[in-house]
Amino acid sequence: MSKLTPRQVKAQETKEKLLETGLKLFHEKGFDHVTVDSIAKACNVSKGAFYTHFDSKYDIFLEKFKDIDNFYLSFVPSIPKDITASEKILLFYEGQLTYLRDELGKDLIRTVYASPLSLTITEDHYLASPQRNLYKIIHAFVEEGVESGEFKKDFPAEYISMLVTRCMRGTIYDWIIFGDKLDPVEEIERFTSTFLDGVRK
Incomplete structure (x- = not known):
């Protein structure tokens, strides 16, 4: 180079x-x-x-989310390959929320998530875009769980993935709302585990 x-x-x-x-x-x-x-x-x-x-000025948010998504992508290789899809999702979320809590901080996350909500949210909005590394990673884990028979086949992988990522967004918003009363790393594990229990065979 x-x-x-x-x-x-x-x-x-x-x-x-x-x-x-x-x-x-x-x-x-x-x-x-x-x-x-x-x-x-x-x-x-x-x-x-x-x-x-x-x-x-809106592109400043987009730039920050590219950095965040690049971290997510770099974190995936640290997840063991010989564990269940559910365990991979939980480990990924633990890494994600630890990064948001300890490296970026609640104040920055509040700003990044709250300010753009005054704008129109479209499918291409960075909080919703299926092209984000975050959503691609979760979808790959969910597909793995469906194909291996770990998850029920009652729902398509796309639908399960949407609900799994909703667990994450809900945890982040509750962290913003409740502050120090809620540890996002502990909450994401409880919240997502409860959901995954419902879609596992």
């Missing part, structure tokens, strides 16, 4: 600064009250510099 030029390094640093500053301002002021101008000004760069890296 060729070494980055000083200009490329500077561009990467600027993009990262815009990303982190944008997320910080969204949390402090609310998504609707933050403008591209205010993000650029806080970073001491021009508005044009912002648009070099992002098409809109």
Whole structure:
């Protein structure tokens, strides 16, 4: 791999600064009250510099979720192959929620999840897109469970996958609502285990 030029390094640093500053301002002021101008000004760069890296302030959320999804993808190889699909799902969720809780923190997750809800949620929205690594990983585990006979064949893998990911989103929203009264890592295990008990043979 060729070494980055000083200009490329500077561009990467600027993009990262815009990303982190944008997320910080969204949390402090609310998504609707933050403008591209205010993000650029806080970073001491021009508005044009912002648009070099992002098409809109909303793309800051999309960029953050790409980072999060890349973590999920890198975590999968640590999951043993010789365990049940249910165990794989639970281990994956344990890793996911530990990462969200300990690395990103509740305040950032609250901002990332809550602010875009004022916008129209379409199938391509990052919270719902079936193309996210998160959903592809869960769907692969569920398909494995259906094909091996671990899960009932009463429901298609797509439907089970949707409900399994709903366990995750519900846990995250409850964590945002209840704060320290709820440990998301413990809750995701209880919540998802209860659901999986209902679809196992």
